[in-house]
Amino acid sequence: MEVSCVWPLIFITILRLCRVHALLPIPIISMEEKIKIDEETKVTCSLPASECRCLEVELRIITEEKLKNCVSHKGNFPNVTCTLEVTKDMHEVELSCEAHFRTKSKPQKLNIQSEPEFTDCPDKLIWIDGQENSFHCKAKGYPPPTVTCVKDSTVYTEGEKFTTHKNMSGDFNCRAANFDVVSKMVTVSVQYEPRISIIIVQPSEAIEEGENLTLSCEADAVPPPSYSWHTPTTQLIYDYDNRTIQIKDAKRIHDGYYICIAQNKLGIQMLKQKITVNEPEIISATDSNLAKESKGNGAEKMGPAFSGLFSVLLLLSFYYLF
CATH class of the missing domain: 2.60.40.10 (Immunoglobulins)
Incomplete structure (x- = not known):
């Protein structure tokens, strides 16, 4: 029973290895078409495409002859180019290209929980009435904290754009919050x-x-x-x-x-x-005398009339008495 269980595992492992090798790109070696004796020629080993960006690749040109000035290039089309000094004895010398792959995982960041901390939040801000502004209070921590500034029950989120009004002058309570909370006061002066x-x-x-x-x-x-x-x-x-x-x-x-x-x-x-x-009103002496005379004449005119009325009243009183 144990032997019968081992063989399927071996078979699956072989299939996986074959699949991996089948997916790997095959390097290509290329040389100049016309090679002359006693001259240098270029030999290049390269991969056809960047199919395995998750793999680190090292390319080598394999030959018994001596190579020099090898230059490697990485990127989407990795390659290595070497110089070979050609002699007549090198006729039909074989050269091959090897690609050595190293696999690696995608990088993962280590996230450590930390309380919020203000990194850039000025104590005083000067704004202009009618212009567009926002609070730039940066804070660090993990999870990344949310930063808000509050005044008179109005909440402004860090980076939020708004039009400034002169009644916004005063103290704002700016808070950075994740699993913990820190705060600081920011004084705003609005000029107009x-x-x-x-x-x-x-x-x-x-x-x-x-x-x-x-x-x-x-x-x-x-x-x-x-x-x-x-x-x-x-x-x-x-x-x-x-x-x-x-x-x-x-x-x-x-x-x-x-x-x-x-x-x-x-x-x-x-x-x-x-x-x-x-200009002040001016009363002359002549006008003053005229005013006095008019008052006197009025009294004199009233004198005879008053005397006649008194006489009539006196006669009527005697008539009714006797």
């Missing part, structure tokens, strides 16, 4: 051009000559803007950052448009405000 909301005028936009007035320009920008003004006159008082200007003892030359200019490296915006300076 100036936006002037209002020019505040105190006490009002219309004043009389001799009064005081203040204009303050309110602008929002990152980085903070610089301020300048275009005004009807230079007779003004500026504060330390030019955001506020004052008019002392207003005159007619202060009447006109005041333009606030707010500017940073990203842009510029302007807003204008009209200021009116009125």
Whole structure:
């Protein structure tokens, strides 16, 4: 029973060996067509095609004669070429080509589980409002960690493209997670051009000559803007950052448009405000006397009428009494 079981195994092994050898490519040896005595000639051993990329192959030219300057080439069409010094005694000398194969498996990587670790994640980022951006927080570990950054319940995946808005300024919690989790804070500053909301005028936009007035320009920008003004006159008082200007003892030359200019490296915006300076109302002495006379004349006109009415009332009272 044991002998009968061995023979099938031997037969299967022989079949496998034959199959392997049948699959192996056969090397080819090639030489020049016209070979002359006392000259060098090239002899090449090569494989016909790259059918066995999984095999390492070594090609050899086999002969009893002395070969020199052998050069090997690897790749899709491996070959070896040698130089042979030809003599008349070499007629009908045999040369053959041998291919020696070494098989190997495909490489496999050894994957060792490791907790996540940030490798490239800056503490601070500067973005421009309206431009396309993304978080570039790289982390290593196995399995490869997933990196996300969160602010106000909004989650951004590492590398995800989005349009930046100024309300995105602030601290983001960036997390790298696989079987473990690590996190770090990333501070984002979104820069944007100036936006002037209002020019505040105190006490009002219309004043009389001799009064005081203040204009303050309110602008929002990152980085903070610089301020300048275009005004009807230079007779003004500026504060330390030019955001506020004052008019002392207003005159007619202060009447006109005041333009606030707010500017940073990203842009510029302007807003204008009209200021009116009125002349004060002047009452002359003649007009004052006329006003007094009109009051006096009114009293005199009312005097006789009042006396007549009093007399009538007095007579009626006597009539009813007696």
